[in-house]
Amino acid sequence: MCAIIGANCPPERAPRLGVTQEPLYCATHPKIETNLRCGKCGKLICPKCMVYTPVGARCPDCAQVRRLPIYDVSAANYLSALGAGMAMALVAGVVWSFIPGFVSIWVPLLIGYLVGEGVSRAANRKRSRGLQVIAGTMVFASFIVLQLFRLFVQIAASGRELPMEVVSSAAIRSVVSGLLNPYLLVVLALGIYLAVTRTR
Ligand SMILES: [Zn+2]
Ligand SMILES: [Zn+2]
Numbered sequence: 001m002c003a004i005i006g007a008n009c010p011p012e013r014a015p016r017l018g019v020t021q022e023p024l025y026c027a028t029h030p031k032i033e034t035n036l037r038c039g040k041c042g043k044l045i046c047p048k049c050m051v052y053t054p055v056g057a058r059c060p061d062c063a064q065v066r067r068l069p070i071y072d073v074s075a076a077n078y079l080s081a082l083g084a085g086m087a088m089a090l091v092a093g094v095v096w097s098f099i100p101g102f103v104s105i106w107v108p109l110l111i112g113y114l115v116g117e118g119v120s121r122a123a124n125r126k127r128s129r130g131l132q133v134i135a136g137t138m139v140f141a142s143f144i145v146l147q148l149f150r151l152f153v154q155i156a157a158s159g160r161e162l163p164m165e166v167v168s169s170a171a172i173r174s175v176v177s178g179l180l181n182p183y184l185l186v187v188l189a190l191g192i193y194l195a196v197t198r199t200r
Contacts, residue, residue: 024044025044026044026045026046026048026049027043027044027045027059028045028048028049028059029046029048032046032048034046034047036050036057038050038062039055039056039057039058039062040058040059040062041059041061043059043061045057045058045059051063070126070127071127071128072126073123073126073127073128073130073131077122077123077124077126078123078130078131078134080122081119081120081123081131081134081135082134084118084119084121084122085118085119085122085137085138085141086138086141088111088114088115088118088119088142089115089139089141089142089145090142092111092115092142092145093141093142093143093144093148093149094145094146094149096111096142096143096145096146097146097149097153105181105183105187106187108142108143108184108187108188108190108191109187109191109194110191111142112139112190112191112193112194112195113191113195113198115138115139115142115195116135116139116194116195116196116197116198117198119134119135119138119198119199120135120198120199127200128199132196132199132200134199135195135196135198135199136192136196138195139188139191139192139194139195140188140192143175143178143179143184144175146178147171147174147175147178148171148174148175150174151167151171151174155167155170
């Protein structure tokens with residue numbers, strides 16, 4: 001140990017005068033030395049328990065409180081979002097089938113906005129990846145409802161009794177052939193994007 005400060009001492013070895021060098025320990029991990037503190041409550045934290053948030057390093061408690069309100073999506077939130085999304089997809093698909101050809105292609109934009117808004121409200125404006133998936137899927141589902149509803153109207157109008165396998169293969173064909181329309185694909189993708197951004 002050097003007695004005279006600055007005399008041939010490596011800088012890091014020089015004792016710093018006036019600063020107590022008491023080692024500090026993490027509040028959660030008493031064996032880990034640290035001098036990091038939670039930016040909110042001032043509790044000592046270490047790299048093992050600190051949580052990075054948009055406003056800086058936080059202890060686990062404070063990070064939890066911050067995350068709770070909007071990103072904590074409960075099963076009830078998901079259920080009501082799914083229920084609202086399915087109901088809207090069903091109604092939207094049927095209404096869509098009554099809209100004439102050239103306007104019809106733009107309908108997914110409106111559906112995307114409405115379904116995204118509906119799913120977001122049903123989930124109390126919560127945000128999560130799962131809600132985005134529900135919103136996007138329900139926009140696509142409205143297109144399937146449209147194609148199936150059109151098919152069933154045709155079958156009903158023909159007055160014929162068709163066996164189940166004929167109906168189901170016709171249903172698949174009608175959905176696939178609808179998707180082969182590149183304009184519809186683009187607008188449908190935009191509608192899904194709109195719905196997803198409403199819940200993001
Ligand atoms: Zn804290
Ligand atoms: Zn710790």
